[in-house]
Amino acid sequence: MSLCCGVECVVIIGFARWVWKRCAHISGNDSANWTLVAPGEFEPIPRMCRLVLAVYETDLHNPQFSPQHGYRLNPDWVIKRVTYEQTQGRAPPYLIYTDHEHKEIVLAVRGLNLYKESDYKTLLDNRLGMQMFDGGFVHHGLLKSAVWLLNAEGETLKRLWEESGKEYGMVFAGHSLGSGVVSLLTVIVANHRDKLGGVPREKIRCYAMAPARMISCQEQLHHWKMSSSQSSACPACCFWFV
Helix, strand or coil, rough: CHHHHHHHHHHHHHHHHHHHHHHCCHHHHHHHCCCCHHHHHCCCHHHHHHHHHCCCCCCCCCCCCCCCCCCCCCCHEEEEEEHHHCCCCCCCCCCEEHHHHCEEEEEECCCCCCHHHHHHHHHHHCCCCCCCCCCECCCCCHHHHHHHHHHHHHHHHHHHHHHHCCEEEEEEEEHHHHHHHHHHHHHHHHHCCHHHHCCCHEEEEEEEECCCCCEEEEHHHEEEEEECCCCCCCCCCEEEEE
């Protein structure tokens, strides 16, 4: 009897310890031993965050939700802003911005909208092992959204890159649901660079803020270099393309 009670206590204590560690785990634990990033490497990230936030505005000439120091962009350089009505729920809203100051063409996608059923449909359109892609597994719904986005805007991005003299970088940025879409979009573009006029691989970048889980470990190691970790529940990564 005492032996059974002892074993039971050990199991309960062990389980309680595991639950505590799981609940107390934060993204800082994942990156505690990483080397510090140089200021020049970090510089684009706040800029990309502001661009993603700008997608939420209906009129960038008269913004309603601008951060403390503004979006720091030129509204006249916004090539296109696409809403839910225009995507018909096949992708989150996004904008295309030609940043002449930093010589970049940016496609920025907003995050999950808790009031939009189409976003939930995209997020839930998946199951374990459902979608194979380039030697690994990816999120089926996010891949569909990324493919749709490339088909919808591929010619526009190609034209902008050619008009820049093929000198500008091609940048994809997103938050939450949008980050999952742009991450997979970046992989597709890197594998099929002819879709955008042959953009060199070294000119392709992806900034994913608080990304959705969309890629298997095999695929991640094949395509990405980790920059930082975001989620406290299950490690998620912010990547730049290499």
